[in-house]
Amino acid sequence: MRAERRAKAAPQHRFVVLHCDGCGAATNASYELRPVMVPAALVDNCFGLPLWLQTPCVGHTLWAFNPRHLAYLKEFLRAGLRERHSTANASVVSRLPGWLKQAKHRGEALGAVERLERLLLR
Known part of the structure; x- marks a missing residue:
């Protein structure tokens, strides 16, 4: 699965389209913005998920x-x-x-x- 962020500023709506590279399915997912300190927390600064x-x-x-x-x-x-x-x-x-x-x-x-x-x- 991949998520792409194209806008330089966060839009008012908090949705992102997720695409599955395997089957081609797509879905909308909501998200929230939270400040994240990196590298104090080993998470990505967009979604707050642990770094792979x-x-x-x-x-x-x-x-x-x-x-x-x-x-x-x-x-x-x-x-x-x-x-x-x-x-x-x-x-x-x-x-x-x-x-x-x-x-x-x-x-x-x-x-x-x-x-x-x-x-x-x-």
């Missing part, structure tokens, strides 16, 4: 919102040189948790990314 792409890693939880986010993390972890050209907290990398940026965790973190990639193949 999460796995234990060096005493923490490695998580990704979607395949593109996971690919970004993999690219970061595989990079040999990590230069910063912007001010503090102005880039995605600056907001990654410290444990993930430590070289000593790189191998385990890459293994965790690969576990999450296998989830995507199911």
Whole structure:
């Protein structure tokens, strides 16, 4: 099943059309907007549902919102040189948790990314 959010602002009506990729059925579902703090809560910030792409890693939880986010993390972890050209907290990398940026965790973190990639193949 997939849900697509196309509008930049939340509409007044709180319905979304859900489509089943398997049988093609479609249905309307209601939802409510609630503020969600991520990563304090490992839930998606649209529906408040637990993130599917999460796995234990060096005493923490490695998580990704979607395949593109996971690919970004993999690219970061595989990079040999990590230069910063912007001010503090102005880039995605600056907001990654410290444990993930430590070289000593790189191998385990890459293994965790690969576990999450296998989830995507199911």
